[in-house]
Amino acid sequence: MSKDVASYYRNQIAAYTDAIRISDFKANVAIIYGAFTIGPVMGFSNKFPPFLPLPAVLLPFVVVFFCLLICLYPRYPKEGRTTFIIKPNARPEEFHSPLNPEATIEQQQTLCVILCHILYWKTVCLRISFAIYILGTLLAAGMLIYFWA
């Protein structure tokens, strides 16, 4: 029974870690995509319609970069640092193995809480960024069609 509980939490942690890793990968690709697209956009700034000044075009990029960097910002909350020590000069005595299965389960629950919180904020920032990208791309497509027609 104890093993079932432990494997349940282990699976939960693996699922969260996997989702966080995928979010990080998406954010990394999205930030590189934004960096690549900002150059051509600035290059064509003299061809924009008069109601669309360059600062207005650059604002969504700036918001997206901010959100994606918040998404990628490395975080190791203090609640998890009792087992996952991050110190420049840690000593081997500071690393303890759990005394009983209950302590292990409590550690795993704490880890689930931490990972859930991290994943939530990553998803919020990623959704904002992707929504801005999608709207910006749709707007660009609409304007291209309008000026060609």
Place this chain on the structure above:
Amino acid sequence: MTEEAPDPELHFGNLIGAYTDAIRVSDFKANLTVLFVAIMMGPVVASRDKFPAFLSLPLILAPFIIVFICLLVCVYPRYPRRETRNFLVVPNPKKSDFVFSDKETDLDQLKLRCVILSGILFRKTLFLQISFLICLVSIAFTFVMLVYSLV
């Protein structure tokens, strides 16, 4: 329901796995951030004639340089000497360098590896956080400047 204490070797093995994973993720983020900053540097420098008078080119380039230094320090490969017995990185290794020794318990070795990885992750995280903070502050400043130019 078993009341046995969890296997310490398994616990430290998992912990080492978690540290290695976090270090790998940090390296990946640092590599892509350096690429992002390098790509962004071109458009920023190209539009220097549109900047306000108080923003000189060296002032604009200073955050880029600091971020580059931090990220390169972050991805700089390190193999601490404390672990040379288990993980050799030498120009001319011999077969005799790789001998199984049971003098020290596996647990001590695992704890030592945790200590080393913790130190490496601390430095990587520190430099990555400095770089990200500089990027975030620069982006916030750009946002303010863009809004100011619009109003």
